[in-house]
Amino acid sequence: MNDKVQGHSCAAARGVVERxxxxxxxxxxxxxYSYTEWVDSGFYPRGTxxxxxxxxxxxxxxxxxxxxxxxxxxxxxxxxxxxxxxPDSFLFAAKLTRTLTHERERDWRQELKRYxxxxxxxxxxLAAILIQLPPDxxxxxxxxxxxxQLLDGLQGFPLAVxxxxxxxxxxxxxxxxxxxxxxxxxxxxxSLPGLFPCLDVVTNPSFFFVRFxxxxxxxxxSGNMQKKFDYSYSAQELQQWNDRYLxxxxxxxxxxxxxxxxxxxxxxxxxxxxxxxxxxxx
Amino acid sequence: MEDxxxxxLNVTDFAVAVERLQDTSLQRHPVIVAPQQAARALVxxxxxxxxxxxxxxxxxxxxxxxxxRRARILTPRPRLYRRAMGALVAKVLPYTPLLEQGEEDxxxxxxxxxxxxxxxxxPDIAWRLRRQVLKELGLDPVWSLASNKLVSKVASxxxxxxxxxxxxxxxxxxxxAPLPLSLLPGLSAQELGLLRDFNxxxxxxxxQLKREQLAVPFQGRGEYLYAASRGQDRTxxxxxxxxxSQLSREHHFEGDTADPGELQGVLTALIQVIGRxxxxxxxxxxRIGVRLTYSDGRGAVRQATQAGGTDNDFLLRQLALTALxxxxxxxxxxxxxxxxxxxLLPRSxxxxxxxxxxxxxxxxxxxxxxxxxxYARFGSGSIRLGTAC
Numbered sequence: 018m019n020d021k022v023q024g025h026s027c028a029a030a031r032g033v034v035e036r037x038x039x040x041x042x043x044x045x046x047x048x049x050y051s052y053t054e055w056v057d058s059g060f061y062p063r064g065t066x067x068x069x070x071x072x073x074x075x076x077x078x079x080x081x082x083x084x085x086x087x088x089x090x091x092x093x094x095x096x097x098x099x100x101x102x103x104p105d106s107f108l109f110a111a112k113l114t115r116t117l118t119h120e121r122e123r124d125w126r127q128e129l130k131r132y133x134x135x136x137x138x139x140x141x142x143l144a145a146i147l148i149q150l151p152p153d154x155x156x157x158x159x160x161x162x163x164x165x166q167l168l169d170g171l172q173g174f175p176l177a178v179x180x181x182x183x184x185x186x187x188x189x190x191x192x193x194x195x196x197x198x199x200x201x202x203x204x205x206x207x208s209l210p211g212l213f214p215c216l217d218v219v220t221n222p223s224f225f226f227v228r229f230x231x232x233x234x235x236x237x238x239s240g241n242m243q244k245k246f247d248y249s250y251s252a253q254e255l256q257q258w259n260d261r262y263l264x265x266x267x268x269x270x271x272x273x274x275x276x277x278x279x280x281x282x283x284x285x286x287x288x289x290x291x292x293x294x295x296x297x298x299x
Numbered sequence: 300m301e302d303x304x305x306x307x308l309n310v311t312d313f314a315v316a317v318e319r320l321q322d323t324s325l326q327r328h329p330v331i332v333a334p335q336q337a338a339r340a341l342v343x344x345x346x347x348x349x350x351x352x353x354x355x356x357x358x359x360x361x362x363x364x365x366x367x368r369r370a371r372i373l374t375p376r377p378r379l380y381r382r383a384m385g386a387l388v389a390k391v392l393p394y395t396p397l398l399e400q401g402e403e404d405x406x407x408x409x410x411x412x413x414x415x416x417x418x419x420x421x422p423d424i425a426w427r428l429r430r431q432v433l434k435e436l437g438l439d440p441v442w443s444l445a446s447n448k449l450v451s452k453v454a455s456x457x458x459x460x461x462x463x464x465x466x467x468x469x470x471x472x473x474x475x476a477p478l479p480l481s482l483l484p485g486l487s488a489q490e491l492g493l494l495r496d497f498n499x500x501x502x503x504x505x506x507q508l509k510r511e512q513l514a515v516p517f518q519g520r521g522e523y524l525y526a527a528s529r530g531q532d533r534t535x536x537x538x539x540x541x542x543x544s545q546l547s548r549e550h551h552f553e554g555d556t557a558d559p560g561e562l563q564g565v566l567t568a569l570i571q572v573i574g575r576x577x578x579x580x581x582x583x584x585x586r587i588g589v590r591l592t593y594s595d596g597r598g599a600v601r602q603a604t605q606a607g608g609t610d611n612d613f614l615l616r617q618l619a620l621t622a623l624x625x626x627x628x629x630x631x632x633x634x635x636x637x638x639x640x641x642x643l644l645p646r647s648x649x650x651x652x653x654x655x656x657x658x659x660x661x662x663x664x665x666x667x668x669x670x671x672x673x674y675a676r677f678g679s680g681s682i683r684l685g686t687a688c
Contacts, residue, residue, distance in 0.1 A: 051420075051467075052415070052420060053301075053302075053413075053415050053420075054415050054416060057416075066302055066468060066469070067302055067467060067468035068467070068469030068470075085422055085465060088422040088423070088425075088426050088465065089422070089462075089463045089464060089465050090463075094473075095467070095470070098467075098470055098473060099467075115426075120430075123461070240427075241418065241419065242418075242419030242420070242423050243415075243416065243417065243419045
């Protein structure tokens with residue numbers, strides 16, 4: 018086997034869906050990788066300890082979305098230790114810390130400064146910073162100003178914005194994101210009133226960003242993560258989603274990243290593999 | 300063995316935080332909590348602003364007043380703090396029965412290992428709890444998550460008064476290495492001094508020493524230092540019960556004392572009060588702690604434990620004296636002492652099956668019953684324990 022083919026098969030084995038027929042390449046991964054229940058569910062071998070999870074995960078996927086950076090401020094030393102466990106070609110998307118999105122009672126400018134400092138070691142392997150805004154973050158003058166300031170403060174980083182509230186689904190919002198070269202996150206979630214809809218709008222041709230949250234309507238409002246993200250996509254649902262949205266997104270951008278957030282009982286990695294195989298077959 | 304997930308919740312300056320909930324005008328002032336009626340009162344707690352001005356726990360109140368002249372001085376209300384602690388515990392208990400609480404000081408350790416299928420990942424539990432406690436109680440705890448109590452406690456110290464810290468499994472030693480030794484829990488001032496003499500000031504430097512090297516200067520404590528500096532701690536989270544998880548009594552001496560007899564007499568009197576309360580509440584205590592404050596403001600805490608617990612004044616007194624001998628290591632006079640009885644359990648009414656109690660124990664039990672009858676009829680000061688020389 019020559020090097021090129023071998024390189025391709027390694028990339029393929031780790032889940033990169035290559036460019037094909039005008040469709041851009043796609044990197045598929047999951048939201049988070051360090052879940053004890055993924056050992057129980059068989060994704061990680063029995064007895065896998067937390068420090069061993071990232072290298073094992075990187076054997077299967079080329080990219081991961083870091084969830085823990087939402088819970089606590091990102092710290093350079095911790096990030097450096099984590100990067101060392103993954104291959105050089107492995108990519109990360111890092112969530113913006115909740116003190117800048119959901120709980121803004123602290124001095125957000127100071128928090129932003131800390132975040133910029135903390136993420137520095139990741140810069141070479143950073144696919145995007147994910148700015149996930151809360152459901153009560155509506156399209157108001159104050160919130161628009163805040164978001165504009167936040168995007169200004171993060172200038173220079175690849176950015177993706179996920180809205181949860183439907184009021185942001187406006188052409189003016191998309192135009193502004195386009196002007197700023199900021200990616201609008203495409204979300205697949207439960208069909209509930211008030212939630213931001215699933216759209217194939219590409220505001221940044223450099224990359225698109227997809228998050229599959231699962232479609233558990235009851236669990237979504239339970240306040241319990243185990244219920245909220247307990248959903249498994251069927252092959253048919255993923256095929257329909259590909260036909261309706263993914264093909265369109267792939268035609269509009271240079272590359273794409275797709276994450277499955279339905280982590281409960283390791284449904285996310287199973288669905289990520291399912292989508293990958295589906296795209297390979299095409 | 301499965302990696303553990305230990306959450307440490309800590310409401311900083313707990314007494315002040317509770318007082319500020321009662322009186323919101325206190326938010327605008329530095330606050331010092333100290334018994335004002337005592338002749339030589341010591342600071343019980345202080346706000347972050349007062350701390351910034353140099354006020355410390357155990358400091359003499361008159362000195363603290365000089366350091367922070369604008370501070371509002373409040374008399375401690377331990378019952379109020381105990382109630383607030385009970386409310387905090389009630390929020391945490393639905394997540395895990397493995398919950399260890401300090402005194403009414405806003406500290407909680409939770410072992411949430413294995414609860415992920417019910418409640419999701421441990422960081423999410425910690426975050427939700429903090430949000431719930433803030434929303435429903437108005438208290439804003441610091442939280443940290445690590446694989447053991449020691450590391451989670453250090454992590455909390457890193458971010459207080461506000462924030463959170465997650466230390467990943469396997470990263471304990473690297474996390475601790477750059478930190479100053481003073482952040483490592485459980486080190487006495489004497490041990491810190493000795494480490495300074497060896498030119499060690501970071502935890503990572505201590506972790507480079509072998510067991511044998513530590514055994515020479517630190518003897519029995521060498522093993523603890525060896526493990527702690529590497530972030531190793533297998534001590535379990537010990538459920539401390541709910542509501543009043545401990546009983547404590549405090550005594551301030553009229554003048555600083557170095558008289559062992561006087562100190563033992565005071566502890567005996569305090570034990571009587573606590574022992575009677577235990578019997579009234581149908582509980583037994585498994586641990587007695589003695590906290591001494593020396594005349595120079597420095598403190599020392601040591602404990603003695605009794606497996607299975609006891610409510611017998613004679614046994615409790617023995618434990619207190621053992622703890623006292625462990626705590627009183629300096630040739631410095633004592634200003635005040637606090638006696639704490641914790642790890643409380645409900646008293647079992649069932650007789651032991653095989654181990655028969657000695658005649659002496661039976662005799663002591665009769666004496667206790669008789670003393671309780673006297674207390675009930677003539678009041679708490681009517682009869683006291685004494686020792687014959």
